[in-house]
Amino acid sequence: MDTTRRTLLSSCGIGTVALLTGCLGEGNGNANGGDETDDETEGDSDTSPTETGGPELSIVSTDELPDAPVRPAIEVTQKTATESQPPGLKATVTNEGDRALTLGEGRAIVFAYRNDTANNLMLLPAGSDYPVEAGCWRLTEGIAITEEYRMVTLEPGESASQVLELYGAPDADACLPTGTFRFESPYSVRDESGEEETASFTWGFDISLE
Known part of the structure; x- marks a missing residue:
């Protein structure tokens, strides 16, 4: 797999604001299995118990x-x-053709740095330190992303993949939202040289946090 970078333009801060629910540590009862407390906030019943680590991530549809x-x-x-560690996903794209193809944009095709369509969540590459509240997995500030168009060349049968971590949007009152959320990305398929586009499409999936 060959990755190239083209046209470095600038960097920008990406940050969205949403009212979120479901912090790690909240739940329907205490960790010892006691009764619900009188001062439990509305919405706690929408999250999984504390010992499960908050809302559970699943893929609803692709x-x-x-x-x-x-x-x-996506998995x-x-x-x-x-x-x-926050909830996580792995995005993969595979060349199923009989000749080498160049795909773009290199980060978008594996859903790196993508917000859901309602801007409540963000997918970030795993393995890096991001500005979050410990155990909460809500971003405390925007993430700077370079505005460049990266191209990835895949040989026949070759795949590109990215392990992703799921974070809540910054400046919210809680950690991770509950409900169903959609992510989608544009794909550009080109010949090996990257000069001629042969196909383009948008592909996405829906996840649930409950």
């Missing part, structure tokens, strides 16, 4: 495969948050 020689896919890698 779009139909595109009419192009590439196959995008859950971490169902619930822990004290050291």
Whole structure:
């Protein structure tokens, strides 16, 4: 797999604000199995118990495969948050054609730095330190993203993948939202040189946090 970067333009802060519910540590009862407390806030019943790490992540649906020689896919890698790791996904795109293809944009095709369509959540590459509240997994500030168009060349049968972590939007009153959320990304399929576009499409999926 060959990755190139084209046209570095600038950097920008990405941040969205939403009213979120479901902090890690909230739940329907205490960790020892006691009764609900009188001062429990409204919405706690929408999250999983404390010992499960908050709302559980699952994939509700994915779009139909595109009419192009590439196959995008998504899978859950971490169902619930822990004290050291937020919920996680893995995005993969595979060249199912008989010749090398160049795909763009290189981060978008594996859903890196993508917000859901309502701007409540953000998917970030795993393995980096982000500005979050410990055990909460809500971003405390925007993430700077360079505005460049990256191209990824895949040989026949080759895949590109990215392990992703799921974070809540910054400046919210709680950690992770509950409900159903949609992510989608545009794909550009080009010949090996990257000069001629042969197909383009948008592909996405819906997740649930309950």
